[in-house]
C-alpha cells in the first residue's frame with residue numbers, strides 16, 4: 319500500500335507567498351572582489367617570499383643577518399639612541415633636531431599601535447614569533463612598524479643631516495632593505511610593508527607641520543637650555 323506521504327499531491331513543495339520568499343543575496347561589489355583577490359594574491363606571494371621564515375627555510379642561513387636588520391629598525395634602539403644623543407648634545411640646533419626625532423618616534427609608535435588595533439590583521443601563519451621586544455598590538459601585522467619607522471626616519475635624516483651622497487644612498491637602501499626583510503623573515507605580508515612605507519612617508523609631513531622649536535615651545539627649550 320503506498321503511504322499517504324508519497325502521494326504526488328502531498329509532496330509538491332508549497333509555493334511561498336511573495337512576502338515569505340528569501341531576500342536575494344546582494345552580489346559583492348567590484349571593489350570587494352578586487353580587494354579579496356588582492357589579499358589572496360598578497361598571502362600567496364608573501365608566503366613564497368618568506369624564504370627566511372625559519373632556520374630550515376630556503377634561505378634560512380641568512381636569517382641571523384635579517385634579524386640584525388630587524389634590530390636596526392626597531393623602536394628600542396632608536397628611542398634609546400635619540401635619548402642618549404639628547405643627553406649628550408651641547409648645541410641648541412642639535413637638541414632641536416633630536417627632540418623632534420624623539421617626537422617623531424613616539425608619534426610613529428602611537429599611530430602604528432592605533433592602526434594595528436583597528437585593523438587586527440594577524441601575522442602570516444609561517445611567522446615564528448621570536449621578535450625582539452614587542453608590545454601587545456605587535457601580534458598584528460598591518461601596517462609594518464619597521465616599515466613606517468624606516469620610511470619616516472629615512473626622510474627625517476635626509477632632511478636634517480648633512481650627509482655625503484653615498485651615505486644618503488645608504489640611508490635609502492637601509493630603509494628599503496628593512497622593509498623587504500620583514501616579508502623575507504615571514505613577519506609580514508607585502509601589503510603590510512607597502513602600506514607601512516606610505517604611512518611612514520606621510521608621518522614625516524606631520525612631524526614637519528608640528529616641528530618643535532624655541533619659538534613655538536619656548537618652555538620646553540628654555541628649560542633645556544638653562
Ligand SMILES: CC(C)=CCC/C(C)=C/COP(=O)(O)O
Pocket residue numbers: 392393394397427449450451452453456458459461462463464465500505
Ligand atoms: C617596544 C617598542 C618601543 C617598540 C616595538 C617595536 C616593534 C616590535 C614593532 C613591530 O614592528 P613590525 O610591525 O614591523 O613587526
